[in-house]
Each structure stands twice: as C-alpha cells, then as structure tokens.
Amino acid sequence: MSIEIKAPTFPESVADGTIATWHKQPGEACKRDEHIVDIETDKVVLEVVAPADGVIAEIIKGEGEVVLSAEVIAVFNEGADASAPVAAAATPAASSSTAKETVQVKAPTFPESVADGTVAAWHKQPGEACKRDEHIVDIETDKVVLEVVAPNDGVIGEIFKAEGETVLSDEVLANFLVGVSGSAAVVAEAVAPVEAGSEDGVAGPAARKALAEAGLTVADVKGTGKGGRITKEDVDAAAKAKSASAQAAPAPAAKAAPAALPALGADGRVEKRVPMTRLRATIAKRLVEAQQTAAMLTTYNEVNMGPVMELRKKYKDLFEKTHNGTKLGFMSFFVKAATEALKRFPAVNASIDGNDMVYHGYQDIGVAVSTDRGLMVPVLRNTEAMGLADIEAGIMDFALRGREGKLGMEDMQGGTFTITNGGIFGSLMSTPILNPPQTAILGMHKIQERPMAVNGQVVIQPMMYLALSYDHRMIDGKEAVQFLVTIKDLLEDPARLLLEI
Structure with missing residues (x-):
C-alpha cells in the first residue's frame, strides 16, 4: 500500500x-x-x-x-x-x-535588524572539491561574520557573488554540484566553458580582485590550482616576484618605479587605502549616532580596589578548584555590583523607544570584547540570577568565541546596560560612548597605586577611576551619581554584594 x-x-x-x-x-x-x-x-x-x-x-x-x-x-x-x-x-x-545534481548555495536568513551582508571571503573556488558541512564562504554583516558551509559532498560550480559584493537574506551565492569530485576532468565539465583568452576562466573572483589590486594580468601569473586556475596565493607570489625584480633593476628603472606604484601618495610617500569593513562602519555609525541623538553626560568617581583584590587573592585558588577551572577575575565583581545598582535605579536599566521609556524587569549586561574585527558587545542574560562563577565562565566563553569569530547575532542582541574595560589596555581615564538604545554605560580603567588620605594619614591604595556615561533625557544627574556611588560602595565592601545591602 x-x-x-x-x-x-x-x-x-x-x-x-x-x-x-x-x-x-x-x-x-x-x-x-x-x-x-x-x-x-x-x-x-x-x-x-x-x-x-x-x-x-x-x-x-x-x-x-x-x-x-x-x-x-x-x-x-x-x-x-x-x-x-x-x-x-x-x-x-x-x-x-x-x-551531478545542482543545488543553490544561499546566504543565511538574516534577522530583522540586519538588512544585508557582504561576501567577505570565498574559501573554495569553482571546481574545488568540498566535503559536506565544510566552510566555503564568509558573509560579513554589521554585527557578526557568518559562515556558510557546503550542502553536500561535491564541488563549487559557479560563483554569483564575488568577494566585496552585497547580498540579501537567502540570496543565491553560488551553484553547487553534488556528488562531483574535484578531478581535473570533472572540473573541466563542471565549470561553465569560457573563451580561451577570458580572465574569468582561469581566475576566480578572489583571484581577479587580487590581480586588480596588484596591477597584474593573467599573463603575469602562473596558476597552480586545479586545472591551471590562478589562486590568490599565485597572485601574491607573482606580486612579490615583480617587486623583487623592480628593486634589483638598474638605477634608471628604479627612478621611474615610484610613478607606477599605486601605494604612493601625490607627494611620493607611501600610503595604504583599505575599505572599511561593514562591522567597523556600523560601529562608527552607531557611535556618531549616539553622540548626535542622546543628551550624553559623563560622571566620574574612583574606587579603592584593595578589598576586592584581597578577597580575590585569598580565594582565587579555591574558587578555581571548586568551579572546574573557572578563574576569578575582577569583571564578575563589577557585573554583580552593577546588577545590584540597576535594581535600585531602574532608570539606568531602561531604554528609550521613540517617545516611550521602557523599564526592564531584568538585568541583561553587555560586556565589551575587543576582537580583530572590531569591538563587539555580547550580552550576559539575567545577571540577577548568576553567581560569580557563572559570570566569569560566560565572559571567558565570549572572549574565546570573539577571537575565533564565532560570536552569533543572538549573543549580541538586546542588553539593558553595558560595561567596557579600557583598563586592560592601560587607559587611566576615558569617556565611554552609549550603546543605543541603552541609556547608560560604565567604563572601567587601569588599577593604579596612588597616595590617598585615609583617617588623616597618607596611604598608598590601588585605585581605579570609574566613568558612567548616561542619557540625560532618561536619567537625572542625581540618579547617575547615586548609581555610581552605589557601585563604589559595593566594591569597597564586597560583603554587601552577598548581603544585598
């Protein structure tokens, strides 16, 4: 039946x-x-x-x-x-x-907050063999870089979107030939035939882009890829060989070289022009927008880090042993202190949506992470329910995935408050910029020993400057100052964090 x-x-x-x-x-x-x-x-x-x-x-x-x-x-x-x-x-x-079934390789489905993306890098070229789920192309959005994998065993047939081109959600990037091997005979059959003198036939999109940047033609490069195709590595090698031969040329030829080098400015000095990545462009746009649309002010205070440092020194080994290798750092204390302060001052935990003020009944704190692609702010969810070990483990996970480029969009969406730590790079004081639509951001800085007056005596203390930038449309100066003082008090007496007083 x-x-x-x-x-x-x-x-x-x-x-x-x-x-x-x-x-x-x-x-x-x-x-x-x-x-x-x-x-x-x-x-x-x-x-x-x-x-x-x-x-x-x-x-x-x-x-x-x-x-x-x-x-x-x-x-x-x-x-x-x-x-x-x-x-x-x-x-x-x-x-x-x-x-030889042909399937379409498509861009991922972007969330509503992401309009489009850019093809960052093709890791496979037409005719190259791919295994199922093998990484073949990167799509860069204004938030993260997304990896697209091979849908099955086979080869890339034809690439429709070259590196640097803009793609929409679910747009077709390439054709994929299922079940085809990457042998020379199959490649000749799998890739669409082209005229003998066509540059497209011997160089993929990435290689063609590299040729244009290096000022070379296909005749200047010997292809070492499958079927004699030119790869980016071939172009790089040819460019280096050309540069070496130019340096070894006689003096008259050397004098004429600067005029032909695209990397030289009008005054003959070396310049390098690199297009801004989508992520970097979006960061710049959002920072400028925050300064132009918010009534941003910053209030400062300083905190004695001695009590926290003593507590950490006393228990860090036991903490690491108890929590399966999770190390006790300073950031977890700041997250817990900020969470408690946000409970007491709801306006600092709120956001602005048009003419509405949205008060959140939870604390989702973003922690700024520096990566090779730029600043990212993954979010720790419901920090009011997290312990110090949970916070430290979450931050370490964000840092590792950020370095590997594996932070997802879901990691960075939302957030009601942000903490950024310029102190790890040596910053003594700075003015952090708001992360819209949030209304406040806390800036941590370098711990530095300074002479302080304590009970009428000069004592050397490990001090840190704190900066709270806030949107004056939502938060009054009184609330901002009291919020920052609350964080200072909690850190200078860590027992208050446990007692919630």
Missing part, C-alpha cells in the same frame, strides 16, 4: 521549511519510525520518520527544495522490501539523485 510522506505541520510563526538531508533513497528498506529525512526551518531542524516498514518509492521534494506545512514530500510503499524488482523500479530516481 502506498502512503504519502508529508512535512510536519509547522506552527503559525513558521511559514515554510527546506529539505536538508534525505537519509534514505528510493528503493532503500526502512523500519517503522526510522529517521528518513531532515526538514530545516528558520528555528529548528525537524526529523521525519518512516510511517511503517517498507521502502521509499519516490522522492517528490529533493534536498534544498522549499516545502510548506503538511506538504507531500515522498511516496512510501508499506510492506515492500528492498528486493530486486523494487530496486529496479526505483533505479531512475536513485540514479538521478547520485548524478
């Missing part, structure tokens, strides 16, 4: 899904409730199982195709087995699935 295999019934918030992977092919025997296909939605991956013992007779929706809720995706023969007649009947479908 034939049974229709349907996609699951999606909830109202999910419009459709995509066939991710077929784990069974036509003619293959299946057991009841055996996993046969994955359907990927914008939220989760759903598993579809066999309705009974039998075989798949026909696949209606192939991998990469979009399916609607409860749509038929295959036909299933109940009670049949994988005998020769059944296999013979399924041969055309099975053979077509292992043939």
Whole structure:
C-alpha cells in the first residue's frame, strides 16, 4: 500500500521549511519510525520518520527544495522490501539523485535588524572539491561574520557573488554540484566553458580582485590550482616576484618605479587605502549616532580596589578548584555590583523607544570584547540570577568565541546596560560612548597605586577611576551619581554584594 510522506505541520510563526538531508533513497528498506529525512526551518531542524516498514518509492521534494506545512514530500510503499524488482523500479530516481545534481548555495536568513551582508571571503573556488558541512564562504554583516558551509559532498560550480559584493537574506551565492569530485576532468565539465583568452576562466573572483589590486594580468601569473586556475596565493607570489625584480633593476628603472606604484601618495610617500569593513562602519555609525541623538553626560568617581583584590587573592585558588577551572577575575565583581545598582535605579536599566521609556524587569549586561574585527558587545542574560562563577565562565566563553569569530547575532542582541574595560589596555581615564538604545554605560580603567588620605594619614591604595556615561533625557544627574556611588560602595565592601545591602 502506498502512503504519502508529508512535512510536519509547522506552527503559525513558521511559514515554510527546506529539505536538508534525505537519509534514505528510493528503493532503500526502512523500519517503522526510522529517521528518513531532515526538514530545516528558520528555528529548528525537524526529523521525519518512516510511517511503517517498507521502502521509499519516490522522492517528490529533493534536498534544498522549499516545502510548506503538511506538504507531500515522498511516496512510501508499506510492506515492500528492498528486493530486486523494487530496486529496479526505483533505479531512475536513485540514479538521478547520485548524478551531478545542482543545488543553490544561499546566504543565511538574516534577522530583522540586519538588512544585508557582504561576501567577505570565498574559501573554495569553482571546481574545488568540498566535503559536506565544510566552510566555503564568509558573509560579513554589521554585527557578526557568518559562515556558510557546503550542502553536500561535491564541488563549487559557479560563483554569483564575488568577494566585496552585497547580498540579501537567502540570496543565491553560488551553484553547487553534488556528488562531483574535484578531478581535473570533472572540473573541466563542471565549470561553465569560457573563451580561451577570458580572465574569468582561469581566475576566480578572489583571484581577479587580487590581480586588480596588484596591477597584474593573467599573463603575469602562473596558476597552480586545479586545472591551471590562478589562486590568490599565485597572485601574491607573482606580486612579490615583480617587486623583487623592480628593486634589483638598474638605477634608471628604479627612478621611474615610484610613478607606477599605486601605494604612493601625490607627494611620493607611501600610503595604504583599505575599505572599511561593514562591522567597523556600523560601529562608527552607531557611535556618531549616539553622540548626535542622546543628551550624553559623563560622571566620574574612583574606587579603592584593595578589598576586592584581597578577597580575590585569598580565594582565587579555591574558587578555581571548586568551579572546574573557572578563574576569578575582577569583571564578575563589577557585573554583580552593577546588577545590584540597576535594581535600585531602574532608570539606568531602561531604554528609550521613540517617545516611550521602557523599564526592564531584568538585568541583561553587555560586556565589551575587543576582537580583530572590531569591538563587539555580547550580552550576559539575567545577571540577577548568576553567581560569580557563572559570570566569569560566560565572559571567558565570549572572549574565546570573539577571537575565533564565532560570536552569533543572538549573543549580541538586546542588553539593558553595558560595561567596557579600557583598563586592560592601560587607559587611566576615558569617556565611554552609549550603546543605543541603552541609556547608560560604565567604563572601567587601569588599577593604579596612588597616595590617598585615609583617617588623616597618607596611604598608598590601588585605585581605579570609574566613568558612567548616561542619557540625560532618561536619567537625572542625581540618579547617575547615586548609581555610581552605589557601585563604589559595593566594591569597597564586597560583603554587601552577598548581603544585598
């Protein structure tokens, strides 16, 4: 008996899904409730199982195709087995699935807050063999860099979006040839034929861009890639060889060289012009916007870090041993102190939305992390329910993933307050800029020993300047000063953090 295999019934918030992977092919025997296909939605991956013992007779929706809720995706023969007649009947479908099937490689689905992205780097070029889930291209948005992976084993067929081009959500980036190997013979067949003198035929988008930047043509470069294709490394090597030969040339030729070098300015001195990344451009835009739209003021105070340093010195080894290697740092004390102060001064924990003031009944604190791509602010959620060990573990996780470029959009969305620590780079005092739509940001600085008057005597104390920048439209000066003093008091007497007094 034939049974229709349907996609699951999606909830109202999910419009459709995509066939991710077929784990069974036509003619293959299946057991009841055996996993046969994955359907990927914008939220989760759903598993579809066999309705009974039998075989798949026909696949209606192939991998990469979009399916609607409860749509038929295959036909299933109940009670049949994988005998020769059944296999013979399924041969055309099975053979077509292992043939050179072309699927589309698409940009990820961006959240509503991200309009588009830019192709940052292709790690594979047309004709190069790829393994399933292998990293093939980076898409840079104004928040994070997203990795796109190969949908299956095969090769890149044709790239539609070169490095530096803008892409929209779910836009097609390239064609992918499933099941094709990366041999020279296959590459010649897989990649669209081009004219013999065409530069596109021997150099991919990344290599063509590198050729243009180096002032070279394909005739100047010897390709070492598959099928004689020119790679970025080939262009770099040719550029270095050209530079070396120019330096070794006779004096008259050397005098003429500066006029031909694009890296020299009008006055003959070396300059380097590099396009601003999307992330850097967005950071700049948001910082300027914050200064132009908010009534930003900054109040300063100083805190004696001696009590916290003594507490940390006394318990850091026991803390690390108790919490499975999590080290006790200073940031967790500041996060806990800020959380307690935010409870007492709700306006500092609020945000502005148009003409509305939004008061949050939770504390989500962003911690600024410096990465190679720029400043990122991942968010610790519900810090009111976190202990010092949870905070330290979360911050360490953010730092590691930030260095590896693996912070996701979900890590940086939201946040009701931000803490930034310029002290790790040696800053003694600075004015932090607001992170809209938040209304305040706390700046930490370098701990430096200074002579202080204590009980009428001069004592050397480890002091830190604190800076609180705030939006005067939302927060009065009195509240801002009291908020900062509360943090100072809690840090100078850490027992108050435990007693919440």
